[in-house]
Amino acid sequence: MEGGKRPGMTDVARLAGVSHQTVSRVLNDHPSVRPETRERVLAAVEQLGYRRNLSARALVTRRSGLLGIVSSGSWRSGPAGTLGALEQAARSAGYFVTVAIAPEPDPARHAEIANAFVEQGVEGVVVIAPTPGVAEVAQALSTQVPVLVVSAWDPPDDVATISVDQRGGARLAAEHLLGLGHTDVVHVSGPTDWFDAAARVEGWHAALADAGVRPRPDVVGDWSSDRGYAIGHELLDDLPTAVFAANDLMALGMLRAFAEAGVRVPDDVSVVGFDDFEGAANYYPPLTTVRQDLRALGAAALGALVEVIAGGPALPRRLPATLVPRASTAAPRSAR
Amino acid sequence: MEGGKRPGMTDVARLAGVSHQTVSRVLNDHPSVRPETRERVLAAVEQLGYRRNLSARALVTRRSGLLGIVSSGSWRSGPAGTLGALEQAARSAGYFVTVAIAPEPDPARHAEIANAFVEQGVEGVVVIAPTPGVAEVAQALSTQVPVLVVSAWDPPDDVATISVDQRGGARLAAEHLLGLGHTDVVHVSGPTDWFDAAARVEGWHAALADAGVRPRPDVVGDWSSDRGYAIGHELLDDLPTAVFAANDLMALGMLRAFAEAGVRVPDDVSVVGFDDFEGAANYYPPLTTVRQDLRALGAAALGALVEVIAGGPALPRRLPATLVPRASTAAPRSAR
DNA sequence: CGATCCCGTGTGAACGCTCACAAAGTCCGG
DNA sequence: CCGGACTTTGTGAGCGTTCACACGGGATCG
Structure with a gap:
């Protein structure tokens, strides 16, 4: 060797x-x-x-060619895609990438990560921040090194941010349902401390309000299909005509709850998901959902970070989400 | 800043x-x-x-404290878990981690990655090698730096390897079906150039042979739920009593094909998956599957790499897979 | 035909750290 | 109270690069 x-x-x-x-x-x-x-x-x-020997080179040039990525332990779908796109974009921009995982709310660990990155001499950091806890890392870092936050988050100050437009995505879902004629609708949200969850809630309510429709009170879930299943059960007593789940996994759980109860989708109730998670096209029935292009997000994030490193402005950006209509939604029975 | x-x-x-x-x-x-x-x-x-300044330190100590991870672009489920566990284990062992994604079979790109890692002075590399293409990277690297391969692969020589026991997992699935009384069974495999797919095929056939059962000829899939759906359709003409899909997503597609055709699972046909992918517990019906603990895999991989770095032996290791029985399997109708 | 410029190359210092070793200072027993 | 052993601290060199600058020689120009 x-x-x-x-x-x-x-x-x-x-x-x-x-x-x-x-x-x-x-x-x-x-x-x-x-x-x-x-x-x-x-x-x-x-x-x-x-x-x-890049260490020697870095020592004299003060350029390590390293970028840090902070991801989150509790990051459900698609970090694979985002991370992969990030890495690929980084490499073609001439950077290497080092990764750290931030477990939820632990400030000590966050400081440790920040410290490690600074010592390594990273030239910039991408923080994937689904929750306020992780967003703190971004704060801690941003005083030391250029930072870009990937998060549906309105940054408190001058931190650059990028994300898929969660509000817009939720609006798409709402308008789709509205367009089909649904008015008795409910949203099953993610945990409310998640930025994405909050933004989807907002988009949903905003769109319905615009149409003069009052949805049922939101049900709070936890992203898991198990919880979706449980919520599906609860809904059975008094079924709305459509449900908008904050992610595909919860939608999946609800689909099962409905199927077991003999409730037909979309005939008896329409279901919309979010993410276009792997397999969603082959749920039964295939799930209408809102797709986020996480690869594009990763690539865009890297581009933005490079701009920040170059001293560019910290404009927040939103990438569009798109509706993927499939078989789980249809007009409500009353409209037929 | x-x-x-x-x-x-x-x-x-x-x-x-x-x-x-x-x-x-x-x-x-x-x-x-x-x-x-x-x-x-x-x-x-x-x-x-x-x-x-770690660059300066690395320059003189010749220890960068860096570990490289080569993952694969076409790595379906769970890299999140594996990667996360890897990173966490690495950090607690005092290492940082840099990542590179290898898009499938491109040797030039592989060489480039190898080169980059060596220049960075990584002390060891974990290669997640689902296919021979990526395994080549491991080969190329192992002459320069300690390498650990995560792969259901019988390494040609002295390369250290670790993986979940795919053969054993497939055997578990086969024996589960056998135990229920199934004899008219078929395996829907992954692409045959994937080590995991090949190992599952082997384990499946070995277990059935031990029981004196001759399965139908394997059907080759591509891991995707779409392909699973298509294969499910094809199977409808002449339904076996049980199907073992090489991963949960293909199983999911088949579940949909069956549901649409009015074929009931498990009454008319049993289905077993592999991976225990997110949501599998809430497919309809909940999917019996073989679980791989990818977090454990990541942690074990790092431990093994550290041993290799320390000059330890290159024993291949297998982590056990476990069967998760759920509602998608039952005794065949003939046995009832 | 000498001054000027550019091209190709070499020389030495510096980057921020650790290593090997030397120099004080401290403590103990005889 | 002195020698040896140990503890605490300092000194200088060197890790492999790049940077700033110097240098020789051919081409160019007045």
Whole structure:
């Protein structure tokens, strides 16, 4: 697995018969180096299996080429996509990426993460902040290093933020239901301390208010399909004509509760979800839902972070969500 | 966001009235430093907001404290869990973690990743290798740096490997079905170039052979619920009494195909999945499946990598999978 | 044909830290 | 009270790079 010790620039220089500085120039493809010399150096690099030492480089340039990502332990769907897109975008922007997971509300751990990132010399940090607890990390960091927050959150001050437009997404769901003729509707929300959950609640109510429709009081869930199932059961006593679940998993649980009770979807009740989670297209019935493009989010987040690093402004941005109509929604029976 | 320039050890030393070396000792809590001096240094650190520079440290110690993780773009479920567990375990072992995503089979990209990791000076790498394409990365890397492969893969040589026991898991599924009295059974596999898919196929056939049962020829899927749905349709013509899907999403698609056709699960056909994917407990009916504890996998992988770094042996390890019996399986009609 | 400029290259210092070693200071027993 | 052992602290070098600058030589120009 290893030989003696890794060769350095001087070793390459010696073999190529040039100075270490020339080697450096070749490696950073500086213009003024004779093609022939370049060849010779590259050959030496090849022969020695030389790899540059980024620590040494970072030490003198004060640029680590590292970006930090803080994700959350309690991050349900799609961090895979977001994270992956983030990483890919980062790499093509010439950065490496280091990751830390922030468990919910632990300030000590948050400080530790911030500290670790600063010590590593990250040039910027993306914080995926679903809840206020994690958003604190962003706060802690933003005094030390450029930070971009991915969160449906109205940042208190000058912290740059990006997210999928949760309000807009919820509005889409509401308008879809409204368009079908539903007026007896209910929202099953996520935990209210989640920014996404709160924004969806807002969008939902705003859209209904605009149409003059008064929904039933929201039911608060916890994102889990189990809870969705339980809530579905509770709803059975007095069924609305449509339900908007704050995520697909809760919708899934409700679908099961309804199926077991012999309630047909969408004939007896329409169901809309949120996320377009994996498999939602093949729930029974296929779930109408609001899709968030998390890959696009990741890529956009990275772009925004790079701008912030470059000293750009901290404009909040929202990426649009889109409605994916499928078989779980239809006009209410009364309208047929 | 920034002040002038970051203070260094010498700045701290000057303020505390000691030498830079003493500062270093305090920071690495070396035993022999007088408590009073320590206090003074720590106060100075605090006052200046000093953070050490890990690049500089890495340069001299040749220990970066960095671990690399290569994950795969086409890594379906649970990287969140695995990655999260990996990161947490790494941190408590005193490492940071950098991530790279390998889009499927591109050797050039793999080489690039390997190169980047080596240049960063990672002390070890975890490669999550679902397919031979990605496993090549592991090969390439293992000559340069300690590598641990997470994969249901029989490594060609001395590469350390860890995974959930896919064969055992598939055997569990088969034996569960056998125990219920099923003999007319079929396996819907994953893409055959995936190690996991191949191992599940093997375990399935081995278990059935042991019981003297000849299953129908395997149907090859692609992990997606859409494909599962299509396969479910095809199966309708001549229904077996039980189906073992290589993952929950394909099972989900089949569940829908059956439901739409009025075929009842488990009365008319039993379905077993694999993964215990999010929501599987609330599919309709709740899906009997084989659970992999991916968090445990992540933690174990890190432990193993640390051993490899320390020069330990490269024993392959398998973590057990467990059967989660739910409502989608029952005795075949003939046996009732 | 000498002064000027640019190109290709080399020289030395510095980045912020740890390591090896040396120098005080402290304590003890004889 | 002195020598040795231990404790606490300081000094200088060096890790592998890049940066600032200096230098020689050919081309260009007046």
